[in-house]
Amino acid sequence: MEKLAGLPLLPTTIVGSYPQPEWLIDREGLKSRLPPRVRARELWRIPEPMLADAQEAATLVAISDQKLAGIDIVGDGEMRRESYSNRLATALEGIDIDQPGTAIDRTGKANPVPRVAGPIRRRGPIEAQDARFLKERAGGWVKITLPGPFTMTQQAQNDHYPDDAAMAMAYAAAVNEEVHDLFAAGVDVVQLDEPYLQARPEQARGYAIEAIERALDGVKGITALHVCFGYAHVHQGAEKPKAYEFLAELDRSSVDIISIEAAQPRLDPAILAELPSKRIMYGVIDLNDPAIETPELVAERIREALPYVDAERLVIAPDCGMKYHPREVAFGKLKAMVDGARIVRGELAAG
Structure with a gap:
């Protein structure tokens, strides 16, 4: 628990994404399709020779908005990605990017995915340069997200390994190298995104923990793991489950922080036990609702968790999928979240 020393009680962060500017990416095109598992370069509005500079400029906007809102652990907003997973997943050796495979996603639809045609290996650092940029520009605490090995396995067509468990361990070895490089670049928190732990709990019980542990082997920095029920916009307002099917198993992992969404699904906070x-990264911002929460509503959502988890173990965050909202809505929600955490922080200090 002492690993977060120096941060205030109830520190705030984003889950991963923040709205990408309309001048950078075709936002309507992004929202009209399932999150891409293979590269979707046609979504970018900026020609390739200038794209990296444009993504860097957008990252500065995301950093500035978070700092203005008062966020304690700043992320890069995933400005350089078409989705949370495809940038890393398609950069690995062994992936045939010219002939994608097919897999069923968590909505039950077939989706083009990376096709694993040979041994999975990391060619070199993928996010480390971006991590250094984030740390230099943001200062203070920063976080970078990576897709986790179990979720990448579920989002791939296996044409090489004897089974999915073996493929997950190969993904995990590549992720492990990337995690080490991110901490060497100055990142304070590295988060693995593992939404498919919830979507496919039976497969997860078979090999997910082993793969996650391999991904974090030898890691000394602060690690987080995000589990969710899926983006609100993908499920088009459908009611989400009221409980996680794969959660207690994560308590035996070496991950420091478990990130869950609680606001939209109205999660029973008793599950935190x-x-x-x-530590729990607790979602208190409903991203199915475009209305900006009041700080008082955010404070009430935080208070609901306190009977089940000590305030010292709580990190405050939105639910996931912030990238699909207009920037002004996303910023307003972040500001309300920061102000709501400040309310509860003051109440706890007053005794």
């Missing part, structure tokens, strides 16, 4: 040894 299933993670007695972890």
Whole structure:
């Protein structure tokens, strides 16, 4: 628990994404399709020779907005990605990017995915340069997200390994190299995104923890793991489950922080008792609702968790999928979240 020393009680962060500018990416095109698992370069509005500079400029906007809102652990907003997973997943050796495979996504639809045609290996650092940029520009605490090995396995067509468990371990080895490089670049928190732990709990019970542990082997920095019910815009307002099917299992992992969404699904906070040894990144912003929460509503959502988890173990965050909202809505929600955490922080200090 002492690893977050120096941050205020109830520190705030984003899950990963922040709205990409309309001048950078075709936002309507992005919202009209399932999150891409293979590269979708046609979504970018900026020609390739200038794209990296444009993504860098957009990252500065995301950093500035978070700092203006008062966020304690700043992310890069995933400005350089078409989705949370495809940038890293398609950069690895062993992936045939010219002939994608097919897999069923969590909505039950077939989706083009990376096709694993040979041994998965990391050619070299993928996000480390971006991580250094984030740390230099943001200062203070920063976080970078990576797709986790179990989720990448579920989002791939396996044409090489004897089974998915073996493929997950190969993904995990590549992720492990990337995690080490990110901490060497100055990142304070590295987060693995593992939404398919919830979507496919039976497969997860077979090999997910082993793969996650391999991905974090030898890592000394602060690690987080995000589990969710899926983006609100993808499920088009459908009611989300009221409980996680794969959560208690994560308490035996070496991950420091478990990130879950609670606002939209109206999650029963009693479920937090299933993670007695972890910090909890707790979603208090409903991204199915475009209305900006009041700080008082955010404070009430935080208070609901306190009977089940000590305030010292709580990190405050939105639910996931912020990239699909207009920037002004996303910023307003972040500001309300920061102000709501400040309310509860003051109440706890007053006793």
